[in-house]
Structures are given as C-alpha cells and as structure tokens.
Amino acid sequence: MTMPIAALFQAAAPGSQPHVIPWLVFTLIKLIVVFTVYMVGVALLTLAERKISAWIQDRHGPNRVGKGWLQPAADGVKNFVKEETYPAAANIPLFVLAPALAFIPALVTWAVIPFAAPWDSKWGRIEMVLAPLPVGFLFILAISSLGVYGIVLAGWSSNNKYALLGGLRSSAQMISYEIALGMSTIPVLLLAGNVTLSRIVNQQAFETWNVLNLTIAFFIFLIAAFAETNRLPFDLPEAESELIAGYHSEYSAMKFSLFFIAEYANMVTASALMATLFFGGWDIPFTLWDNVAPFTFLKTFLTLGCFATKVLFFVFLYMWIRWTLPRFRYDQLMSLGWKFLLPLALGYIVAIATTIVTLDALGFARGSVPFHLGLILLNLAAVVILFVLLDRGRVISPAYSRLSRVDVEKLREMSTPRRAAPFLPESGD
Amino acid sequence: MSIGVKVVERPIEQTSYVRATLTGMAHTLKHLFTPEKVTTQYPEQKESISKRWRGTHRMLTTEDGKAKCVACGLCPTVCPANCIKLVPGEDEKGNRYPLVFEIDEFRCIFCGYCQEVCPEEAIHVGRHYENSEYSREGFVYDLERLMAQTHPVCEMWDPADPKGE
Numbered sequence: 001m002t003m004p005i006a007a008l009f010q011a012a013a014p015g016s017q018p019h020v021i022p023w024l025v026f027t028l029i030k031l032i033v034v035f036t037v038y039m040v041g042v043a044l045l046t047l048a049e050r051k052i053s054a055w056i057q058d059r060h061g062p063n064r065v066g067k068g069w070l071q072p073a074a075d076g077v078k079n080f081v082k083e084e085t086y087p088a089a090a091n092i093p094l095f096v097l098a099p100a101l102a103f104i105p106a107l108v109t110w111a112v113i114p115f116a117a118p119w120d121s122k123w124g125r126i127e128m129v130l131a132p133l134p135v136g137f138l139f140i141l142a143i144s145s146l147g148v149y150g151i152v153l154a155g156w157s158s159n160n161k162y163a164l165l166g167g168l169r170s171s172a173q174m175i176s177y178e179i180a181l182g183m184s185t186i187p188v189l190l191l192a193g194n195v196t197l198s199r200i201v202n203q204q205a206f207e208t209w210n211v212l213n214l215t216i217a218f219f220i221f222l223i224a225a226f227a228e229t230n231r232l233p234f235d236l237p238e239a240e241s242e243l244i245a246g247y248h249s250e251y252s253a254m255k256f257s258l259f260f261i262a263e264y265a266n267m268v269t270a271s272a273l274m275a276t277l278f279f280g281g282w283d284i285p286f287t288l289w290d291n292v293a294p295f296t297f298l299k300t301f302l303t304l305g306c307f308a309t310k311v312l313f314f315v316f317l318y319m320w321i322r323w324t325l326p327r328f329r330y331d332q333l334m335s336l337g338w339k340f341l342l343p344l345a346l347g348y349i350v351a352i353a354t355t356i357v358t359l360d361a362l363g364f365a366r367g368s369v370p371f372h373l374g375l376i377l378l379n380l381a382a383v384v385i386l387f388v389l390l391d392r393g394r395v396i397s398p399a400y401s402r403l404s405r406v407d408v409e410k411l412r413e414m415s416t417p418r419r420a421a422p423f424l425p426e427s428g429d
Numbered sequence: 430m431s432i433g434v435k436v437v438e439r440p441i442e443q444t445s446y447v448r449a450t451l452t453g454m455a456h457t458l459k460h461l462f463t464p465e466k467v468t469t470q471y472p473e474q475k476e477s478i479s480k481r482w483r484g485t486h487r488m489l490t491t492e493d494g495k496a497k498c499v500a501c502g503l504c505p506t507v508c509p510a511n512c513i514k515l516v517p518g519e520d521e522k523g524n525r526y527p528l529v530f531e532i533d534e535f536r537c538i539f540c541g542y543c544q545e546v547c548p549e550e551a552i553h554v555g556r557h558y559e560n561s562e563y564s565r566e567g568f569v570y571d572l573e574r575l576m577a578q579t580h581p582v583c584e585m586w587d588p589a590d591p592k593g594e
Contacts, residue, residue: 052461055463058460060468324453
C-alpha cells in the first residue's frame with residue numbers, strides 16, 4: 001500500500017502540481033544547499049561581527065589567518081580539538097543535551113521561510129521554501145519558544161551560580177518578550193488575512209510593504225527579536241561584566257561553540273523573519289515583474305539575491321546596535337517588556353483592527369490606494385506620538401525617574417536589615 | 430542605591446531613548462567608515478622608542494674586535510641588582526681584560542648605572558625590547574653574546590642638555 005502523497009501535496013501547497021520523484025529530489029537538494037549555505041554563512045557572521053566591532057572601534061579586526069577570511073575555519077578547528085570539560089557536580093545528560101536544544105530550534109525555524117520566488121521547472125513548480133507549511137507563521141511562533149529550553153537547561157545543569165542566574169534571567173526575559181513578539185505580528189496577519197508566509201510575502205508585493213503600514217508593529221518586533229536572540233542591549237543572560245559568561249560559563253570546546261553558533265543562527269532567523277513579515281520577503285521593490293508568472297530561473301535567482309540583501313542588512317543592524325548600545329538594567333528590561341511593549345502592541349492591534357474595519361465599511365477595497373493611504377496616515381500619527389511625544393523619559397525609565405521619594409525610602413527600608421528591638425531586661429526579679 | 434553612586438537628575442524633557450539611540454548609531458556608523466585605524470600592525474610596523482630607552486645590554490668593541498672593557502670592576506660594584514659577574518684577567522703586556530663577564534638579564538633592573546659608571550664606554554643598555562628566549566638560562570648573557578648584539582644603545586640623560594636636543 002502506498003501513501004497518497006500527491007493528495008497531501010495538494011493540501012500543503014495548493015496550486016502546485018508536483019511529481020513525487022522530482023519533488024523528493026529537489027527537496028533533498030534544497031535541504032542540503034540551504035543547510036550548507038546557512039551554516040557557512042553563520043560561520044562567516046562570526047568573522048563579520050569581529051570585523052564590524054573592530055571598524056566601529058577604529059581597529060583592523062582579524063587579518064592574520066588568510067587575510068582574516070580563514071578565521072572562522074581556524075576557530076572551528078580550535079574548538080574541535082579543545083578539551084571537553086565537565087563540572088564535577090553537573091547533571092551530565094542535561095548538560096550535554098542543552099547545546100543541542102539551543103541550536104536545533106534556530107535551524108528548524110528556517111524551514112518555513114520562503115527565500116525566493118518559485119521556479120517553474122520542467123518537472124513542475126518548485127517552491128523555494130523547504131517546507132511550504134500552510135500554518136507557517138504559527139509554526140515559527142511554536143518553535144522559537146523552544147529556544148529558551150536550551151539556555152535554561154544549560155544554566156541549571158551546570159551547577160554554577162553564574163550559569164543559574166543567567167538561565168533564570170533568560171527564562172524571564174524570553175518569556176516576557178515572546179508575548180510582545182507574538183502580539184506585534186498580529187497586525188501583519190490581520191492585513192494578510194493568512195498565516196502562510198508565502199501569502200504574506202505576496203500580499204506585501206502586490207500592496208505595500210508592511211513596514212510602511214505597520215511601523216510600530218515592526219518597531220516592537222525588532223525590539224522583541226533582539227531580546228529573544230539575547231543580543232545587546234538585551235544580553236542579560238550572558239552579561240559578561242556580571243555573570244562571567246552567564247548560562248554557558250561551564251561549557252568548553254564544541255559545546256560552547258554550539259551555543260555561539262545558535263546565537264548567530266537565531267540572529268539570521270530573526271532577520272529573515274523581519275524581512276519576510278515587514279520588508280516583503282523576497283519581493284524586489286518597485287516592480288511586480290518578479291511576482292507574476294512565468295517564474296523563470298532568473299527570477300528565482302534575483303529574488304534570492306534580494307532576500308539575502310534584506311536579511312544581511314538586518315544582521316548588520318544587529319551588530320551595529322550591539323556595538324552602539326550598553327546593556328539594560330534588569331528592572332528596565334522588565335518594565336520595557338511588560339509596561340511598555342505589551343500595552344503598546346495590544347493598543348496597536350486594536351487601532352489597526354478598527355482602522356481596517358472602518359476602511360472596509362467606508363467601501364475602500366483591500367489593496368486599493370486609499371486603503372493604504374489611510375493606514376499610512378494612521379501610522380505616521382502613531383510614529384510621531386511614540387518617538388516625539390512619548391520618548392521623553394517614558395520609553396526607558398532613567399535611573400531616577402518613575403520612583404518617587406516615598407518609593408525610594410520604601411525600597412531602602414526593604415534592603416537594610418530592620419533594627420533589632422532594644423533588649424529590655426525583665427523587671428521584677 | 431549603593432553608597433557613592435551619583436545619579437544625574439536631568440529634566441524629563443531632555444531624556445530620551447529612541448532619539449539618543451539613533452544619535453549613537455549615527456556616531457558608530459561614522460566610525461565604521463572611517464579609514465584611519467589606531468592599531469599598529471606589530472611584527473611589520475614598530476612603534477619608535479625613546480632615545481633614552483634602557484633595554485638589554487650591549488658590549489661595544491674596539492676596532493680590532495676586542496671588548497672595550499678593561500675589567501675595572503666599577504659596574505659590578507655600582508649595580509644595585511647585583512646582576513653582573515666579572516672575573517678580571519691580565520695579558521703579558523699588563524692590559525686588563527675580562528675573563529668572565531656575565532649579565533643576568535632577569536636580575537637586571539635596567540637602571541643604566543653600569544653604562545653611566547663605565548670609564549671606557551664599553552657596557553651599554555640598549556634600545557631594544559624583543560628579548561624572548563626558550564629557557565631561563567638564555568637570559569644570562571655572556572661576553573660573546575653581549576659583543577654580538579647590534580641594536581642601538583641608549584643615550585643617557587645629560588644634565589647639561591636635559592631635553593636631549
């Protein structure tokens with residue numbers, strides 16, 4: 001008995017008529033190519049980070065091993081031959097499992113991101129995405145939540161106070177910002193009316209990029225993605241100056257390297273998501289030529305280049321911000337997530353939903369110019385309110401504000417031990 | 430708030446995060462594209478060192494290739510670190526010369542007194558800093574080694590010309 005695979009394809013990617021054997025072959029090829037490019041790219045990003053940090057600080061950066069280009073290879077070889085150390089009191093099975101748990105979700109997320117226009121080969125249409133899941137975006141939300149397990153388990157199983165503190169911080173941080181992250185994408189889904197990533201890309205290609213319609217949502221997504229990937233200014237789980245290396249203090253050799261690769265892989269995935277959800281994915285701007293049939297190989301190639309450019313820009317943004325901003329204080333991190341981003345995201349959903357319903361009721365068709373003009377006007381107003389009016393000590397609380405004198409006194413009382421009651425000798429005997 | 434932490438209280442309308450972040454990013458981007466770098470590419474480029482730099486020693490020689498040293502014994506006497514070992518000898522014409530002249534560069538504090546006290550201007554501290562060796566024994570320089578050194582020597586401070594002009 002054979003599985004009715006063809007029927008499943010229909011369900012998974014309606015509109016395409018694949019033949020089973022070419023589909024399998026091309027999926028394998030795509031898997032190998034994407035995985036290879038991804039891993040080599042991540043390795044090169046470690047070099048890019050060091051180079052960018054060096055240039056920002058007026059230094060040269062690595063330029064010895066093959067003019068600097070072979071530095072990632074040298075680092076890889078070094079990490080493979082180094083000694084693997086295990087802390088005496090560590091929980092060994094979890095200690096070994098944790099790097100894999102941090103690494104795999106970052107890779108798996110990549111499976112549903114469409115990275116180029118489909119290609120109409122003579123064996124049928126080939127979607128340039130590893131797994132064209134209809135529930136694409138929900139899959140990403142589900143998988144990206146798993147990343148925190150690796151870090152928390154690493155922190156806990158190391159049996160080290162710094163690692164444990166790093167793990168605790170990361171669990172609090174990632175869970176807090178995940179809510180804002182999910183909320184910020186709901187306006188995108190409202191506009192697209194779909195959770196399939198290829199549909200979201202198409203909707204943006206034929207209408208406008210979401211970043212123009214939904215700048216505030218992009219802003220929230222950007223901040224939450226920085227927090228989710230533990231990059232500065234949200235690298236409290238690592239916090240070199242306070243926690244040595246945080247959750248991976250006890251890791252050595254390739255297990256440490258896996259955490260490092262996971263960080264960069266997460267960065268690339270988050271950048272790809274930003275590009276897909278807000279910057280039109282693989283869409284080439286100002287032209288519809290790439291979004292309509294016939295899908296030639298040239299179109300696939302050019303859109304792939306466009307997508308790579310967008311992703312690399314966001315990766316650069318990550319590094320640029322890392323070497324610009326200092327780390328948040330823990331209370332600032334928490335109040336930014338819960339008191340600012342979450343209400344902002346919720347309010348924005350209400351505002352966008354109201355606007356869409358109003359514009360629909362006024363009879364403007366989706367995708368028409370007045371419809372988007374309305375959204376962009378609303379957006380402009382929101383940006384002005386947020387960045388000009390609210391950004392006066394209310395986005396991030398400075399060290400002194402938001403705490404009245406009374407509150408400061410209260411906190412001081414809590415932190416100083418209460419004075420012991422004076423010893424009174426009992427009278428009477 | 431712990432003791433000694435100074436909190437600058439700015440008026441609320443001067444504080445910002447988003448705008449301040451963008452200013453900071455503009456600043457770092459400017460540096461990113463600045464071609465001038467501050468790093469010295471060390472083995473290829475070297476920073477110039479002072480004329481009065483006091484590094485490892487060098488024994489100057491006469492024109493016929495012998496050490497200028499007359500084994501007067503002033504340098505082991507003046508040496509505060511006691512790192513110079515000198516055994517004097519005398520040839521058939523009555524000229525004194527060092528039979529053994531060793532400087533332990535690990536004991537040396539590079540004060541330069543030996544150069545200052547030397548009546549023949551034979552022993553000098555050198556303008557040199559690349560001194561690595563594979564063993565501790567390698568840092569005891571004998572006469573042959575001291576004579577074989579070629580690096581420039583230190584110009585001692587002259588009270589008559591304090592700025593070295």
